Amino acid sequence: MIEIYLFLIxxxxxxxxxxxxxxxxxxxxxxxxxxxxxxxxxxILQAPDLAIVQIVVEILTVIIFVAVIxxxxxxxxxxxxxxxxxxxxxxxxxxFFALLFIIISERILNTLPPFGSPIMKVxxxxxxxxxxxxxxxxxxxxxxxxxxxxxxxxxxxxxxxxAIGVLAVMRKAGRK
Amino acid sequence: MLIFISCIILFLIGxxxxxxxxxxxxxxxxxxxxxxxxxxxxxxxGFKSGAIDPVITKVDMPHNFVDPLPQALVLTAIVIGVGTTxxxxxxxxxxxxxxxxxxxxxxxxxxx
Numbered sequence: 171m172i173e174i175y176l177f178l179i180x181x182x183x184x185x186x187x188x189x190x191x192x193x194x195x196x197x198x199x200x201x202x203x204x205x206x207x208x209x210x211x212x213x214i215l216q217a218p219d220l221a222i223v224q225i226v227v228e229i230l231t232v233i234i235f236v237a238v239i240x241x242x243x244x245x246x247x248x249x250x251x252x253x254x255x256x257x258x259x260x261x262x263x264x265x266f267f268a269l270l271f272i273i274i275s276e277r278i279l280n281t282l283p284p285f286g287s288p289i290m291k292v293x294x295x296x297x298x299x300x301x302x303x304x305x306x307x308x309x310x311x312x313x314x315x316x317x318x319x320x321x322x323x324x325x326x327x328x329x330x331x332x333a334i335g336v337l338a339v340m341r342k343a344g345r346k
Numbered sequence: 347m348l349i350f351i352s353c354i355i356l357f358l359i360g361x362x363x364x365x366x367x368x369x370x371x372x373x374x375x376x377x378x379x380x381x382x383x384x385x386x387x388x389x390x391x392g393f394k395s396g397a398i399d400p401v402i403t404k405v406d407m408p409h410n411f412v413d414p415l416p417q418a419l420v421l422t423a424i425v426i427g428v429g430t431t432x433x434x435x436x437x438x439x440x441x442x443x444x445x446x447x448x449x450x451x452x453x454x455x456x457x458x
Contacts, residue, residue: 178352178386185356185379189363194371201375208382215389216399216412220420224385227428231378238371238435242442248368248449257366264365268358272351279350286395293415301402309400309411313418325422332429339436 177211192249198235202228219310349390357383370438370448377434381427385420392416 181204188200205228212221253261283289290297300312314322360383363376392413400411438448445453 174349174390175352178349178356181382181386182352182356182359185359188375188379189359189367189372194369197372197375201378204379204382208386211386212389215393216397217389217392217417217420218399218401220385220389220417220424223421223424227424230428231431234432234435235371235374238439241439242371242448246369246372246448257368261366264362268362271358272354275354276347276351279347279354282350282391285347285349285390286393288392288394288413290394290413290415293413296414297400297409297411307402309402309414310417310421313414314421318418321419321422325426328426329429332433335433336436339433339440 173214174211177207177214181207181211190249192246194239194244194246195236197246198232198239201235202232205231217310219308350387353383353387353390356386368450370441370450373450374431374434374438378427378431381423381431385423385427388416388420388423 184200184203184207188197188204191197191200205224209221209224209228212218212224296313296317297309300309301307304312304316306312306315357380360376360379360381363372363379367373367376392415394410394412397410397412400414400417441453442448447453
């Protein structure tokens with residue numbers, strides 16, 4: 171229980187560092203710290219599939235960030251600058267919105283079951299039928315590949331669409 | 347309860363970067379942090395104390411598992427997240443090649 175809080179606090183600190191630091195390469199590494207502590211938290215929360223996918227995706231994300239920083243610039247020139255009045259107004263409004271968001275989400279989260287005891291009305295069926303109907307021993311793999319296979323089809327569609335988008339934006343031929 | 351609120355705070359830090367920062371890479375980092383916060387909230391909702399991960403290893407073992415449904419949804423969301431981040435960053439590279447800056451307040455000729 172206490173280790174979950176420790177890792178969440180570490181994630182929050184790393185996120186603040188990633189947003190406020192001047193060197194963009196250090197910001198990319200801080201994003202990596204957030205992602206890898208998320209992977210460790212997934213292991214603590216008994217989700218090994220999520221931890222594996224998170225580690226792979228996090229390495230990919232940090233590599234893409236570093237490649238983009240090498241192609242552009244690695245100093246954030248907007249950090250030490252004087253704020254304009256419109257920006258200060260925006261930050262004040264953001265503060266009000268954040269307070270409102272926390273209050274509303276506190277009310278909504280109170281309607282959820284407390285931490286550590288989920289309802290599992292749908293998931294109970296999946297756990298019961300996973301081995302006899304699908305034949306896979308990993309229930310998460312049963313769900314994403316069979317019970318909710320259409321979700322996975324949509325995921326693959328989004329992934330390949332974004333890959334086509336990256337190729338179309340980054341290609342050299344045909345540009346002036 | 348407090349554990350869910352700390353996820354909401356992580357989400358709001360990412361939203362602050364998207365709203366208030368002027369560097370495009372910082373905005374991309376904010377999107378990443380928001381994704382992590384939402385994924386973490388789902389995984390925390392599905393956690394059951396004293397349960398094991400949802401993998402059947404013996405034939406007649408008791409089915410005392412954590413909730414596998416949020417894990418399946420988050421698995422989809424993580425993979426989609428890296429795709430959208432890659433697309434966002436490729437747009438950032440193009441914008442830098444055209445305007446030679448990452449400051450959104452200096453990028454004004456966004457037409458054509």
